[in-house]
Amino acid sequence: MDLSAVQAALSDKSYSALAPLCDELLLQAASKGATTDEWPYSVHLLAHLYVNDLNSARFFWKSLPQEVKETRPELAAVWRIGQCLWNRDYAGVNTAAQGFEWGPDLAEFITAFLESYRQRIFKLLTSAYSTISVADVAHFMGMSEEDATNYAVQYGWSLDAATRMLTVKKLKAQTNQKLDASKLQRLTECVFHLEH
Amino acid sequence: MESLEALVAHIQGLSGSPEEVAHLHSLLKQADGDSLRAHAAALVPFLAYLSPETHSLGYLYLLEACATSGSNLSEFGGGDFLVTIAGFLTACSADQIRLAPDKFLNVCRVLKDQVMQLNMPIRGIAPLRAAVRKIQSSPEQLTPVHADYLLLCLLAKQYMAGLSILEDDIFEVDQPKDLFLYCYYGGMIYIGLKKFPKALELLHNAVTAPMSMLNAIAVEAYKKYVLVSLIVNGQVPSFPKYTSVSAQRSMKNHAQIYVELSTSYSNGRYTDLETFVQANSATFQSDNNLGLVKQVLSSMYKRNIQRLTQTYLTLSLEDIARSVQLETPRDAEMHVLRMIEDGEIHATINQKDGMVSFHEDPEQYKSVEMVEHIDSSIQRLTALSKKLASIDENMSCDPAYLMKTGRDRGRFDGRFDYDDYDSVPHKFF
Numbered sequence: 001m002d003l004s005a006v007q008a009a010l011s012d013k014s015y016s017a018l019a020p021l022c023d024e025l026l027l028q029a030a031s032k033g034a035t036t037d038e039w040p041y042s043v044h045l046l047a048h049l050y051v052n053d054l055n056s057a058r059f060f061w062k063s064l065p066q067e068v069k070e071t072r073p074e075l076a077a078v079w080r081i082g083q084c085l086w087n088r089d090y091a092g093v094n095t096a097a098q099g100f101e102w103g104p105d106l107a108e109f110i111t112a113f114l115e116s117y118r119q120r121i122f123k124l125l126t127s128a129y130s131t132i133s134v135a136d137v138a139h140f141m142g143m144s145e146e147d148a149t150n151y152a153v154q155y156g157w158s159l160d161a162a163t164r165m166l167t168v169k170k171l172k173a174q175t176n177q178k179l180d181a182s183k184l185q186r187l188t189e190c191v192f193h194l195e196h
Numbered sequence: 197m198e199s200l201e202a203l204v205a206h207i208q209g210l211s212g213s214p215e216e217v218a219h220l221h222s223l224l225k226q227a228d229g230d231s232l233r234a235h236a237a238a239l240v241p242f243l244a245y246l247s248p249e250t251h252s253l254g255y256l257y258l259l260e261a262c263a264t265s266g267s268n269l270s271e272f273g274g275g276d277f278l279v280t281i282a283g284f285l286t287a288c289s290a291d292q293i294r295l296a297p298d299k300f301l302n303v304c305r306v307l308k309d310q311v312m313q314l315n316m317p318i319r320g321i322a323p324l325r326a327a328v329r330k331i332q333s334s335p336e337q338l339t340p341v342h343a344d345y346l347l348l349c350l351l352a353k354q355y356m357a358g359l360s361i362l363e364d365d366i367f368e369v370d371q372p373k374d375l376f377l378y379c380y381y382g383g384m385i386y387i388g389l390k391k392f393p394k395a396l397e398l399l400h401n402a403v404t405a406p407m408s409m410l411n412a413i414a415v416e417a418y419k420k421y422v423l424v425s426l427i428v429n430g431q432v433p434s435f436p437k438y439t440s441v442s443a444q445r446s447m448k449n450h451a452q453i454y455v456e457l458s459t460s461y462s463n464g465r466y467t468d469l470e471t472f473v474q475a476n477s478a479t480f481q482s483d484n485n486l487g488l489v490k491q492v493l494s495s496m497y498k499r500n501i502q503r504l505t506q507t508y509l510t511l512s513l514e515d516i517a518r519s520v521q522l523e524t525p526r527d528a529e530m531h532v533l534r535m536i537e538d539g540e541i542h543a544t545i546n547q548k549d550g551m552v553s554f555h556e557d558p559e560q561y562k563s564v565e566m567v568e569h570i571d572s573s574i575q576r577l578t579a580l581s582k583k584l585a586s587i588d589e590n591m592s593c594d595p596a597y598l599m600k601t602g603r604d605r606g607r608f609d610g611r612f613d614y615d616d617y618d619s620v621p622h623k624f625f
Contacts, residue, residue, distance in 0.1 A: 020356075023354070023356060023357070026318075027318065027321050027322040027325075027354065027357060028322055030316070030318040030319045030321070030322070031279075031282045031286075031319055031320070031321070031322035031323050032279055032282070033276075033278065033279050033319060055355065055388065055389055055390060056355070056356055059353040059354070059355055059388070060353070062353055063318075063352060063353040063354075088530070088534055088537075124533075124536070124537055127536065128532075128533055128536040128537075128543075128544065128545055129544065129545050129546070129547065130544045130545070130546045130553070131546050131547050131548040131549075132545075132547045133547055136547065163548065165547070165548050183567070183571070186571055186574075186575075189578075190574055190578065193578050193581070193582075
């Protein structure tokens with residue numbers, strides 16, 4: 001079975017392209033009746049988690065035979081991350097990811113995943129909260145309270161040391177409002193169609 | 197009947213141009229039949245002499261004879277034969293196989309039956325996906341292979357693979373059963389992917405499709421339709437006017453418990469709904485709908501919180517928890533956070549005061565992305581209405597339709613008035 005494309009993507013760090021790539025390769029291999037013992041299960045599962053496609057990750061896990069799930073501790077560890085994501089245990093994701101000895105192929109991937117996850121959570125906290133306790137920020141981001149405060153302050157949040165509360169600085173939404181002339185053509189066609 | 201070697205020689209020789217292929221087709225039709233199937237075991241080695249791309253038609257005839265010969269496929273080397281079929285479906289030439297569509301459909305059916313028997317549905321997905329594209333005369337046509345393909349995707353849990361086929365809009369349907377199965381399985385795939393609005397569309401089509409008598413697929417589709425309606429809209433709409441009479445009359449009788457569920461849901465109390473679900477969980481489980489019912493249950497919190505936004509500008513977490521029947525304010529906070537993440541609500545949580553402020557949708561529909569989005573929607577609608585106009589015109593030229601309307605009008609007037617000619621489309625002049 002030719003897994004060179006997967007290896008190439010991993011070394012290129014094009015992680016978002018990995019999930020559809022693995023899916024397609026699996027279908028092709030299955031139609032040829034190839035056995036899937038050396039299939040990179042952990043990479044495949046983590047690829048789904050990286051793009052936050054929890055549905056595909058869940059179905060992938062469900063479709064695996066029991067024997068595969070039991071004999072691969074690394075795969076089970078990736079699944080624990082997936083479970084935390086599914087249950088919206090925002091802090092649990094960090095503990096699950098940081099609390100395992102990852103093999104060399106996965107280590108870099110996990111680091112990249114954690115980085116993108118952290119950014120996503122921070123964005124969520126920015127949009128959802130006007131004030132939030134330092135303890136919660138640290139909890140969600142999986143950092144110590146010090147690190148969390150420094151991270152937040154970097155992005156313009158202000159700390160009220162007395163109450164241990166951070167005030168969120170909202171990002172100004174960037175909207176592009178320039179239109180071009182081709183829209184006029186489109187509009188004309190549309191009106192013509194409505195008249196007839 | 198000619199010998200097999202002669203037949204194979206014909207196939208190899210006559211697969212060049214379309215005229216040669218037509219000649220080959222008539223030869224093959226003569227050779228076809230039970231006598232060919234009787235030699236099924238001998239046919240397999242001959243397949244090695246033919247190429248699936250260039251000799252598609254001949255290959256198809258031989259392959260179909262082997263596949264439908266009724267003997268156990270393991271005689272042909274079991275798994276290897278499946279690989280042969282899979283290879284053929286992927287590599288064959290669409291023009292050639294469209295000359296013998298029934299045989300092609302038979303081969304696809306055999307492939308699907310075999311992979312299901314081997315309990316390895318994933319093996320059939322890539323070949324059937326290719327097969328759908330080969331036999332379709334246009335991406336708008338529904339074929340029997342669609343339903344089989346979606347079924348395999350469901351069984352193998354490859355939901356994303358099913359999506360590529362579902363994204364095409366279907367305008368031509370030959371067999372009603374294909375449509376029902378397509379809509380039902382398609383709805384299930386969208387449910388699995390949590391794309392509930394699209395699932396609702398497909399299930400709606402299955403429920404309102406023309407049917408002289410109620411069929412089991414439509415009933416099962418209706419049960420899921422009720423559940424998905426509750427998740428998306430919080431209520432189940434009544435049957436539209438174009439629903440068949442048999443559906444309007446008896447559909448609900450076959451799905452009584454789901455109707456009761458929707459009544460309980462509309463009362464808005466989580467605990468009542470929970471009790472109802474638990475009391476009837478065995479029935480839901482036997483319908484394979486328990487997972488979906490649980491999703492309906494959890495959507496109740498979401499709906500009740502959304503209802504609050506219509507009355508309040510700010511509300512404390514405690515009040516939210518109490519009103520929605522959650523345990524603690526922290527639970528309410530996590531629910532609201534979850535809804536903000538999913539884009540189901542626009543709000544900001546203020547932990548210092550323990551309050552939540554609800555906002556309006558910040559989208560002002562002025563950005564370039566939004567204009568593009570509206571633009572493409574308008575284009576799609578324009579294309580759709582042009583299509584509808586042409587279907588309408590075709591239908592008014594249909595002789596059966598004209599006879600019926602002409603006959604009716606004749607009954608009133610007794611003779612043709614010259615005015616009547618105006619309604620006949622200009623195509624006839």
